[in-house]
Amino acid sequence: MTGIVVEDLSTNNTVATVCAGCGRLDNFRIVSSYRFNVKYDVKYFPCKSLLECHYCKLVFAHPLPSIETLAEYYSNVYRAKGRPHFCEIPPTVSSRHLAYLSYITSFIDLKKISNIYEVGAGWGEIGFLLKELYPEISIYTKEPDIHVQQNLINSGYTIIDDKSEVLITYDLIISTHSMEHFNNCDKFFKTLPNLRCGGYLFIEVPNCPIDIGWLDRPYDSPHLLFFNQISLKNIFSQADFTNIAMSVAGHSLNADFEICRLWKSRFENWTPGKARFNPLVIFNAKSIIKRIVPKKVWSILRETLVGSAKQSIEDTASEFNNSSEQGWLLRGIFIKDCE
Numbered sequence: 001m002t003g004i005v006v007e008d009l010s011t012n013n014t015v016a017t018v019c020a021g022c023g024r025l026d027n028f029r030i031v032s033s034y035r036f037n038v039k040y041d042v043k044y045f046p047c048k049s050l051l052e053c054h055y056c057k058l059v060f061a062h063p064l065p066s067i068e069t070l071a072e073y074y075s076n077v078y079r080a081k082g083r084p085h086f087c088e089i090p091p092t093v094s095s096r097h098l099a100y101l102s103y104i105t106s107f108i109d110l111k112k113i114s115n116i117y118e119v120g121a122g123w124g125e126i127g128f129l130l131k132e133l134y135p136e137i138s139i140y141t142k143e144p145d146i147h148v149q150q151n152l153i154n155s156g157y158t159i160i161d162d163k164s165e166v167l168i169t170y171d172l173i174i175s176t177h178s179m180e181h182f183n184n185c186d187k188f189f190k191t192l193p194n195l196r197c198g199g200y201l202f203i204e205v206p207n208c209p210i211d212i213g214w215l216d217r218p219y220d221s222p223h224l225l226f227f228n229q230i231s232l233k234n235i236f237s238q239a240d241f242t243n244i245a246m247s248v249a250g251h252s253l254n255a256d257f258e259i260c261r262l263w264k265s266r267f268e269n270w271t272p273g274k275a276r277f278n279p280l281v282i283f284n285a286k287s288i289i290k291r292i293v294p295k296k297v298w299s300i301l302r303e304t305l306v307g308s309a310k311q312s313i314e315d316t317a318s319e320f321n322n323s324s325e326q327g328w329l330l331r332g333i334f335i336k337d338c339e
Helices: 039-043 067-076 095-105 125-133 149-154 185-191 229-238 253-267 285-292 295-320
Strands: 014-018 025-033 049-052 059-062 115-119 138-142 157-159 170-176 195-206 241-252 327-336
Touching: 014 049, 095 125, 095 170, 095 195, 095 241, 095 327, 115 125, 125 138, 149 157, 195 229, 229 241, 229 327, 241 253, 253 327
Parallel strands: 115 138, 115 170, 138 157, 170 195
Antiparallel strands: 014 025, 025 049, 049 059, 195 327, 241 327
């Protein structure tokens, strides 16, 4: 398949449409063509351009795929065998998940939190870590991906449906690398369950500052929304959230682009049934240990894990609260405004 980077430069380099962030109808500036990682995904993503909103400063793909198309893609394709996010063995907790806990506990006392909802929980590493450290907390999620549901249950999540969702009030919502996959911000907020007045929302998305190098990225797919610090604050303020913390973190944009180029070289020609080397296949020590180690010994190992995790959180806090402008991660904590 050729012509994956499609130029879509209309008259005056603008496109008339509705902003996927603030909902305004206007002529929006085209800042780039849309770039694919896996060529096969053109079947699901009609995107040709990236547009920038004059008002909220969000950059978004155009044209956008429908909700129905995205549901099919994320249920059956996104983690299919041989794709970038496929795992033969479910991944375990890494320093990235300790980073999230470090950041969250800098602003929120988790001992006062009862119910947590995670948007797009993936393989459930965050929930597993939270349940190890705070076993009294209940963690819920919805997850359409058929490849991960059993692992989420094994990690301590309760998978809910629309009916059970309305019966629960949440103290904290966690969303890491999910919001950028929605086809507009309003749908993301409508997906969120009942967060109590004064409840918290922790979010992380890729950092996409178009004025300091992000436009040199190798690809966009399957992301549809592209945030910087200004647009993220604007979008959440419009949805009645107050920002209490925001940081740019992680390795530099250039370092991330090198990783992206490697991924693209491995996966861009993927098709269904074609398996390729996958860097996310991670040895799951916990599952092996629990099968061969007596229960009493496992409980001692669990206590060691908890102590180790707490120490790691302290050791790495400064690194993960990095505020470098060139970091590829953008994270923040918001409080739901009371009416």
